[in-house]
Amino acid sequence: MATRSVIPFGPQHPVLPEPIHLDLVVQDERVVEAIPQIGFIHRGLEKLVEKRDFNQFVYVAERTCGICSVGHGWGYVSATEKLLGLEMPRRVEYLRTILEELSRIHSHLLWLGLLADAFGFEALFNHCWRLRETILDIFQRTCGGRIILSIMIVGGMAHDIEDTELKAICDQLESLKCDYQQIVNTMMGDSSVKDRLCGVGVISFEDAHELSMVGPFAKGSGVEHDMRTTGYGAYGDLEHFEPIISNECDCYARCKVRCEEVYQAIDIIEELVAKMPQDGIGGKPKAKVVPEGQSHVLIEQPRGEAFYYVRGNGTKYLDRFRLRTPTSQNLGGLVKALQGVDLADVPMIILTIDPCISCTER
Numbered sequence: 222m223a224t225r226s227v228i229p230f231g232p233q234h235p236v237l238p239e240p241i242h243l244d245l246v247v248q249d250e251r252v253v254e255a256i257p258q259i260g261f262i263h264r265g266l267e268k269l270v271e272k273r274d275f276n277q278f279v280y281v282a283e284r285t286c287g288i289c290s291v292g293h294g295w296g297y298v299s300a301t302e303k304l305l306g307l308e309m310p311r312r313v314e315y316l317r318t319i320l321e322e323l324s325r326i327h328s329h330l331l332w333l334g335l336l337a338d339a340f341g342f343e344a345l346f347n348h349c350w351r352l353r354e355t356i357l358d359i360f361q362r363t364c365g366g367r368i369i370l371s372i373m374i375v376g377g378m379a380h381d382i383e384d385t386e387l388k389a390i391c392d393q394l395e396s397l398k399c400d401y402q403q404i405v406n407t408m409m410g411d412s413s414v415k416d417r418l419c420g421v422g423v424i425s426f427e428d429a430h431e432l433s434m435v436g437p438f439a440k441g442s443g444v445e446h447d448m449r450t451t452g453y454g455a456y457g458d459l460e461h462f463e464p465i466i467s468n469e470c471d472c473y474a475r476c477k478v479r480c481e482e483v484y485q486a487i488d489i490i491e492e493l494v495a496k497m498p499q500d501g502i503g504g505k506p507k508a509k510v511v512p513e514g515q516s517h518v519l520i521e522q523p524r525g526e527a528f529y530y531v532r533g534n535g536t537k538y539l540d541r542f543r544l545r546t547p548t549s550q551n552l553g554g555l556v557k558a559l560q561g562v563d564l565a566d567v568p569m570i571i572l573t574i575d576p577c578i579s580c581t582e583r
Contacts, residue, residue: 225253228564232261236339236568239578247564255559255567257552259582266583270531270542275301275511276375278539285544286580287368288331291324292522293580294373295454296529297542301375303516304533305508311455311498313377318455319387319493320370321520322486326394327356328523329479330401332575336476337408339572340417348404355397359390377503387494394487405480409473418473422558422570425470434554436525436547437482438574441475443468448521455493462489472573479575510537522547524577546580 225248232240240261246254269281282297283290295317302309334349357367363382364370372379408414424434429442439446447464449456456462465481467474511533518529525547534540555574559567 224248230567234568237571238335239571239576241571241576241578243559243567245559245564245567250564252559252562252564252567255556257556259578261582262579263582267542267544270539272538274537275533275539276505278542279374280369280371282542282544283369283371283373285583286577288328289324289522289524289527289577289580290369291320291373292520292527293544294370295321296518296520296527296544297531298373298375299453299518299520300516300529300531301511301539303518304511304514304531305375305506307376307503307506309377310500310503312381312500313503315455315458315493315497316378316382316502317373319390319490320364320372321454322489323356323359323390325486325523326483327353327360329483330356332479332572333404333408336572339569340414342408345404345408348400352397352401352404355393359393362386363390374505376506377501381502384494384497387497391491391494394490398484398487401483409477409480415473417566417569418471418476418573419469420471421566422472422562422573423470424554424558426468428557429470429554432553432557433550434525435550436522437475437478438525438547438551438554440464440466440478442470446526448519448526451519453518453520456489458496459489459492472570475573510535511539515541524548524575524580525550544580544583546577548576548578548581551576552581 225246228245228247230245231242242258244256245252266281266285270278273281279294279298283294285293330349330353334346337345337349360370361367363386364372424442426443429439429444443466445464445466465478467477513533513535515532520527527547528545530543531539532541558570
């Protein structure tokens with residue numbers, strides 16, 4: 222008779238870049254249950270809101286995660302501006318949206334490179350990260366930093382990005398698109414990739430909806446949930462926007478969604494640059510304290526919906542800051558996806574889900 226045993230998986234693994242730990246209950250070579258354990262890199266960032274004033278905390282919020290730093294900064298300043306009753310110039314919203322879409326490209330290129338490396342395609346990994354350098358160079362040239370940008374402030378932007386620079390960015394993205402298409406065609410058309418991903422880690426539309434999954438993880442199961450459709454930032458000014466979804470519900474579908482989102486992000490950036498308003502970039506607010514009250518915003522990070530909550534108490538320090546990340550939403554789906562799979566498929570399934578433990582364990 223088959224016996225059950227528990228195999229510890231992570232937080233260090235040769236395939237996975239994230240410090241995720243799972244206790245895998247296996248029967249022979251089949252995973253019966255996956256029990257996640259979190260807390261390895263808890264840093265207490267939310268507690269720092271009591272020791273840094275609402276202007277200083279922007280830099281703490283950005284450092285929640287390097288890959289998602291643009292979105293974390295945007296989410297925090299938007300929630301704080303809402304609490305202060307500030308209305309942003311349209312140029313600010315356009316610039317923030319462009320930076321967030323560049324961050325989406327950066328995140329998906331990094332992920333695609335790690336996926337290629339997991340398959341053993343070292344040359345493909347190098348090509349993906351070569352293209353990623355294009356985005357990091359744009360960040361450095363326009364914001365001063367490659368990972369932590371520190372360009373968003375409560376009340377607007379720390380400095381402007383010239384229109385000529387924005388047009389140059391569009392030219393670079395058009396050049397990048399050709400190389401990226403070759404990489405995607407090579408990766409997603411490879412028979413060994415399809416053998417490892419198609420029909421593996423299946424989550425039905427009903428399960429994805431019931432487990433409140435978000436981001437490409439949910440879109441790969443046909444769930445049309447994307448906060449950009451609410452029109453926050455400059456997304457409401459786009460002529461046409463629809464979430465990219467796939468109905469195959471497996472690992473290959475999730476990869477396909479991420480690959481297509483890069484093309485979509487480039488199109489969004491080009492459209493917004495062509496429509497760029499000229500009404501200024503705002504500045505630090507005159508208010509020295511945050512009024513009593515609370516506010517929240519929802520934005521679409523590269524990995525899905527993120528929730529930002531702030532509460533003021535009449536001083537320059539916020540009383541509370543709370544962040545719910547896409548990965549914390551997707552942990553239930555991760556556990557579901559691993560049930561009944563072969564033990565050898567576990568690393569590949571987790572890579573296609575693309576968890577960000579740094580964001581989750583703050």
